[in-house]
Amino acid sequence: MDIGIGLPGHxxxxDGRQLVAWARRAEARGFSTVAVSDRLRWTTPEPLTVLAAAAGATSRVRLLTSVLLAPLRTNHRLFAKTVATLDHVAGPGRLRLGLAAGFRTDDFTASGVDYAGRGEAFAALLETLRDTADDPxxxxxxxxGGPPLLFGGxxxxxxxxxxxxxxxxxxxxxxxxxxxxxxxxxHAAWTAAGRAGTPRIVVSAMFALGPHAGASVARAIGPYYAFAGEEWAREGIAAACTSAQQLTAAVEAFERAGCDELILTGxxxxxxxxDLLAEALGR
Known part of the structure; x- marks a missing residue:
């Protein structure tokens, strides 16, 4: 199972230069992927912009949106060209797009995008990505054929x-x-569609390490998940890995469950x- 790193955008x-430093260190320590999350009504940085900076600062590590809120990208042709540009900047085979419909209504309200119609908008965007990948x-x-697509939900x-x-x-x-x-x-849906091989399974888990790990997790996750209620925020904080023992156990458990890649998000x-993560995992 591959181990990647999720940048602490939430x-x-x-200082945005810290996020680029994360990408450089992730590549130097042998992690498989640098991932960036997406939210509009939060201080999370725009993921394709961050990945462009990460692409310029690295040469081998894979780049992933985890996950990008696809229906908010309403100019589908412009989005397709942005993705193609990033794919060129990164170099063939490095970029993967993780996409989802999104479920936070405030992101859609702030964008002036119809929340109820997000599924239809998502479908139209996917068709544009497919068509423009071979547009002479x-x-x-x-x-x-364009960067590989992974879907959330x-x-x-x-x-x-x-x-x-x-x-x-x-x-x-x-x-x-x-x-x-x-x-x-x-797997049933994959087989029913006549797809060869097996779908890739990529999972994220939260972490922080060091003497202030617990406080860092509470400060980051608590407000970020507050929209869903106090119980969900508490569960998110409790599930985060804050020690080498917890990280090792999480890696082993997700690998046994059949995951192909685990993204550990700071x-x-x-x-x-x-570096603390790499040392905790024996890298």
């Missing part, structure tokens, strides 16, 4: 997107039980967290 970062009159991606619509367009499932901050409950449906903006 945490109280103050436009900028084609550097990766043949567990709805029937998410299953259809994965089976029709995707290379796999991007599970967000799911538990092992969540993965074990959803993967039979995922909650303390200090780039030294990358």
């Amino acid at each position: 945490a109280p970062w103050t 009159g436009g900028l084609r991606p550097a990766t043949p 567990t709805s029937r619509a998410a299953l259809r997107r994965i089976a029709a367009h995707g290379t796999g499932w991007l599970a967000g901050t799911a538990s092992v039980a969540d993965v074990e409950a959803f993967t039979p449906q995922l 909650n303390d903006p200090d780039p030294v967290q990358v």
